[in-house]
Amino acid sequence: MIRRGGHMKVHSLLTEDLILDRLQGETRDDVLREMVERLDARPSARPGEDFLLRLLEREKLGTTAIGGGVAIPHCKVSGLKAPIVALGLSRSGVSFAAADGMPVHLIFLVVSPLENPAVNLGILAAVAKLVRNSGKLAPRLMKCRTAKEHLETLRRAEEQAGD
Secondary structure: OEOHHHOEOHHHHOOHHHEEOOOOOOOHHHHHHHHHHHHHOOOOOOOOHHHHHHHHHHHHHOOOEEEOOEEOOEEEEOOOOOOEEEEEEEEEEEOOOOOOOOOEEEEEEEEEEOOOHHHHHHHHHHHHHHHHHOOOHHHHHHOOOOHHHHHHHHHHHHHHHOO
8 A cells, every 4th residue: 555655556545346437426426425335335344324424524615626537535534444445437527616617537535544644645645646647547547448457557657657
């Protein structure tokens, strides 16, 4: 998860079962609900409805869209052993009230332990760096056919972005 020098790698935080290749939701709340349902299906992390509410509350403070068709909705949950990262792809795009006015196609959902705020900041920074340094990440990921391909594309993008 963390390499020497403390740099977090986004691809190493993701697992194939938490890549939602074709989100059906047409609104921000719908896609967040869809992603939370996937998280809830995992035995290792069952944040429940409270988790969705936390994400929506966070969005009320200000959009988590970072531009370039990417959003990083996030929240902290007490008692979580390790951070959870999910990736959702919306083919049609969803409005996240992004500053650039663009619809969001890539959603990196981050849940981190309340007791370890540095982990949350590290993941958000790693995603932002990946997006900033790899240019057209959304179109590249849209071409992937399997979760394995998504992970490989992210890994390559992170390697190319360098440190």
